Amino acid sequence: xxxxxxxxxxxTGPDEQGMFGIFGGRFVAETLMPLILDLExxxxxxxxxxxxxxxxxxxxxxxxxxxxxxxxxxxxxxHLGGAKVYFKREDLNHTGSHKINNCLGQILLAKRMGKKRxxxxxxxxxxxxASATVAARFGYPCVVYMGxxxxxxxxxxxxxxxxxxxxxxPVTAGHGTLKDAMNEALRDWVTNVEDTYYLIGxxxxxxxxxxxxxxxxxxxxxxxxxxxxxxxxxxxxxxxAAVGGGSNAIGLFHPFLDDKDVRIIGIEAGGRGLDGVEHxxxxxxxxxxxxxxxxxxxxxxxxGQILDGHSISAGLDYxxxxxxxxxxxxxxxxxYEPILDDEALEAFQLTTRxxxxxxxxxxxxxxxxxxxxxxTMDKDQIVIVNLSGRGDKDVHxxxxxxxMEI
Amino acid sequence: MTTRIDRRMAKLxxxxxxxxxxxxxxxxxxxxxxxxxxxxxxxxxxxxxELGMPFxxxxxxxxAIQAAGLRALKGGQTxxxxxxxxxxxxxxxxxxxxxxxxxxxxxxxxxxDRFLADAKASGIDGLIVVDxxxxxxxELCIPALKAGVNFIRLATPxxxxxxxxxxxxxxxxxVYYVSMTGITGSALADTAKVSAAVTRIKGHTALPVCVxxxxxxxxxxxxxxxxxxxxxxxxxxxxxxxxxxxxKGEKTADPAEAVATLVSGLAQGVRxxxxxxxx
Numbered sequence: 001x002x003x004x005x006x007x008x009x010x011x012t013g014p015d016e017q018g019m020f021g022i023f024g025g026r027f028v029a030e031t032l033m034p035l036i037l038d039l040e041x042x043x044x045x046x047x048x049x050x051x052x053x054x055x056x057x058x059x060x061x062x063x064x065x066x067x068x069x070x071x072x073x074x075x076x077x078x079h080l081g082g083a084k085v086y087f088k089r090e091d092l093n094h095t096g097s098h099k100i101n102n103c104l105g106q107i108l109l110a111k112r113m114g115k116k117r118x119x120x121x122x123x124x125x126x127x128x129x130a131s132a133t134v135a136a137r138f139g140y141p142c143v144v145y146m147g148x149x150x151x152x153x154x155x156x157x158x159x160x161x162x163x164x165x166x167x168x169x170p171v172t173a174g175h176g177t178l179k180d181a182m183n184e185a186l187r188d189w190v191t192n193v194e195d196t197y198y199l200i201g202x203x204x205x206x207x208x209x210x211x212x213x214x215x216x217x218x219x220x221x222x223x224x225x226x227x228x229x230x231x232x233x234x235x236x237x238x239x240x241a242a243v244g245g246g247s248n249a250i251g252l253f254h255p256f257l258d259d260k261d262v263r264i265i266g267i268e269a270g271g272r273g274l275d276g277v278e279h280x281x282x283x284x285x286x287x288x289x290x291x292x293x294x295x296x297x298x299x300x301x302x303x304g305q306i307l308d309g310h311s312i313s314a315g316l317d318y319x320x321x322x323x324x325x326x327x328x329x330x331x332x333x334x335x336y337e338p339i340l341d342d343e344a345l346e347a348f349q350l351t352t353r354x355x356x357x358x359x360x361x362x363x364x365x366x367x368x369x370x371x372x373x374x375x376t377m378d379k380d381q382i383v384i385v386n387l388s389g390r391g392d393k394d395v396h397x398x399x400x401x402x403x404m405e406i
Numbered sequence: 407m408t409t410r411i412d413r414r415m416a417k418l419x420x421x422x423x424x425x426x427x428x429x430x431x432x433x434x435x436x437x438x439x440x441x442x443x444x445x446x447x448x449x450x451x452x453x454x455x456e457l458g459m460p461f462x463x464x465x466x467x468x469x470a471i472q473a474a475g476l477r478a479l480k481g482g483q484t485x486x487x488x489x490x491x492x493x494x495x496x497x498x499x500x501x502x503x504x505x506x507x508x509x510x511x512x513x514x515x516x517x518x519d520r521f522l523a524d525a526k527a528s529g530i531d532g533l534i535v536v537d538x539x540x541x542x543x544x545e546l547c548i549p550a551l552k553a554g555v556n557f558i559r560l561a562t563p564x565x566x567x568x569x570x571x572x573x574x575x576x577x578x579x580x581v582y583y584v585s586m587t588g589i590t591g592s593a594l595a596d597t598a599k600v601s602a603a604v605t606r607i608k609g610h611t612a613l614p615v616c617v618x619x620x621x622x623x624x625x626x627x628x629x630x631x632x633x634x635x636x637x638x639x640x641x642x643x644x645x646x647x648x649x650x651x652x653x654k655g656e657k658t659a660d661p662a663e664a665v666a667t668l669v670s671g672l673a674q675g676v677r678x679x680x681x682x683x684x685x
Binding site for chain 2: 017025026027028029030031032033034035173174179183186187190191192193194287289290291292293295298300302303304305306
C-alpha cells in the first residue's frame with residue numbers, strides 16, 4: 001500500500017464522507033442510507049449539545065462508575081523486572097468492560113431519534129450484555145445476535161443477557177462467530193429500519209459509527225492521559241490495547257495520537273499462528289476490502305471472499321477491524337502486533353496469580369505483548385495497558401484449554 | 407449509446423408488456439449446471455438475466471440466496487468464472503441483456519478497471535451492486551458509466567422524494583425498486599403500495615422501473631407487472647434449484663427443467679399483466 005502523507009494531526013478524521021484516507025465510507029444498501037444520514041445529523045447535533053453531554057456524564061459517573069482507575073500493577077511490574085506497568089481498569093466498569101461507555105452514548109442517541117427497539121451484535125457477549133443493560137435501564141426491547149459458537153463458549157454472558165430481558169438469537173451461518181452475527185443484525189436492521197436502532201458495538205461499520213463509537217470510547221484515553229500526568233507527572237512511553245473491531249483500543253489511543261513520543265501498539269489475535277488461516281490478524285495478514293459498511297483490512301481469499309478466522313477470544317474473533325485502525329496502520333502511527341492463543345492464555349494466568357485480577361481473554365492479549373516488551377525497557381519507563389474487561393466470562397474457555405473441569 | 411438493456415426495454419414497451427427479469431446465482435449448484443440453466447432462460451420467457459456473483463457475506467439476502475451463494479462457492483465459483491459463464495452464454499445469444507448482481511468486495515479485489523474491461527468483453531450489460539449507494543459513486547458507478555456498462559440502482563421504500571433524485575442521478579438501464587424494507591425472499595409487500603411507489607419513481611425519471619424482492623408466483627408477477635416495467639424474480643428460482651438437490655447436493659431431478667417450468671409460468675403472468683390491468 002502507498003503510505004499516505006504524514007498529517008499534522010492524527011486526530012482530525014474522518015472527513016465529511018466518513019473516510020480515514022482510503023478506509024471507512026458508507027458501503028450499505030440503499031434501504032439503510034437515509035437512516036445512516038439521519039444518524040449522522042442527530043450525532044452532529046448531540047455531540048455539541050450541553051444537555052446530551054450532561055446526561056451522558058451523569059450516567060457515566062453514577063451508573064457506569066467512571067472514571068475508571070489507572071492502577072499501578074506492582075505485582076506484574078516486579079515479576080517482569082522492567083518498565084512500570086499500569087492497567088487502565090475498564091474491567092471495573094458496570095457490566096465488566098469498556099462496552100458500557102459506547103452503549104450509554106448510543107442509547108441516548110436512540111432515545112433522541114425516537115427509536116422503539118434496539119438490536120446489537122456480540123462476539124464475547126460483553127457488548128451484548130452492555131446493550132441489554134442499557135435497554136433494560138431505558139425500557140427498550142432488545143434483540144442480540146450472537147454466533148452459535150460464541151453462544152456455546154460464552155454461556156454466562158448469554159444467561160446475563162436473558163436475565164436483563166434481551167432476546168439472544170444464535171446465528172448458525174459461517175463459523176457462528178461475530179462476523180455472522182453482524183450480517184444477521186444488518187438483515188434485521190434493513191427489515192425493521194423504521195423503528196429500530198442498531199447499536200453497533202465496535203468502532204466499525206458505516207460512517208458515522210466508527211467516529212461516534214470512538215468518541216464515546218475516547219473517555220478511556222482522556223482519563224488515562226490525565227491520570228498518568230497526575231500520578232507520574234509525565235506521559236507514558238508505551239500504550240497497548242487489544243484490537244478485535246478495535247473500540248477499546250481506539251478509545252485508549254485517540255487522545256494520545258498527537259503525543260509523538262508515546263509509542264502506540266495494537267494487539268491482534270494471532271490465534272494458532274499467522275502461517276495458516278487460524279488467526280484474526282487482519283492488519284498483519286489481510287488486505288483492504290469492503291465488508292459491513294466500510295473499507296478496511298480484512299482476512300479474505302484472492303476472490304474477495306471473507307475468511308472466518310479463529311481466536312481463543314470470542315471478542316477478537318472477527319476477520320476485519322475498524323477503519324481508523326487501518327489508516328493508523330498505513331500511516332505508521334500505530335504498530336499492530338499479533339499475539340498467539342497460547343501467549344494470551346499464559347498472560348491470563350500470570351495476571352490472575354500476581355495481580356489478583358482475572359482479565360478478559362481479549363485484554364490478556366494486550367498483557368501478553370506487555371510481558372514481551374517490558375523486560376527490555378528501563379525501570380523508569382511507563383507502559384499503560386488497557387484492561388478492557390474482566391475475565392469471569394472466560395473461565396470455561398480457559399478451563400477447557402488447560403484440560404480442567406469446572 | 408444504446409445498450410442491450412435499452413433495446414430490450416424499448417422492444418417490450420412496443421409490445422405493451424413488462425419485462426420478466428430472472429435472477430440466478432452464478433455457479434449454483436455448479437458451473438456446468440448453472441450455465442445450462444442460464445442458457446435455457448430466454449426460451450422459457452426470461453427477458454433479462456440477472457446473474458448473481460456469489461459472496462461469502464450477503465448482508466441483504468435471505469436464507470435461500472445465502473444458501474445458493476454458499477453452494478456456488480463450494481462448487482468453486484469465483485468472479486472470474488462468473489464472467490466466463492456470461493461470455494459462454496453470450497456466444498449463443500447476443501440479444502438477452504445480462505446484469506451482474508452482487509456485492510462490491512469481489513469486484514474491488516478483482517480490480518475495478520480490470521473488472522469493467524473483462525465484464526464488457528464477456529457481454530455484461532449492467533451492474534447491480536447492493537452495497538454501493540450514490541454516496542460511493544466514485545468507486546464503481548462512474549467508471550462503469552464511462553466504460554459503457556449500465557449501473558442499475560436500487561430504490562427502496564426509504565428513498566423519499568428528497569433523496570430520489572440523488573439515487574436516480576447516475577442510474578441507467580432501469581431502476582430496480584425494492585418492494586419492501588427487508589432482505590430477498592421476504593413476503594411481498596402490499597401491491598397497492600408498490601404500484602404507488604412505482605408511479606412516484608416514474609414521476610422523477612424516464613427510465614423503466616422494475617420491481618423485485620418478494621415476487622414468487624405468476625399471479626404476483628401479473629399484478630406487479632400491471633404497473634411496473636419489469637418484474638424481478640430471484641428467490642423462487644433459486645428455490646426451484648434447491649428443491650431438486652438432495653441433502654448432499656446430489657441432483658434428484660434436472661435443475662434446468664425445474665427452472666424452465668417455473669419461468670414459463672412466470673412469463674405467462676407478465677404476458678397477461680397489461681391485459682388484466684386493462685380489463
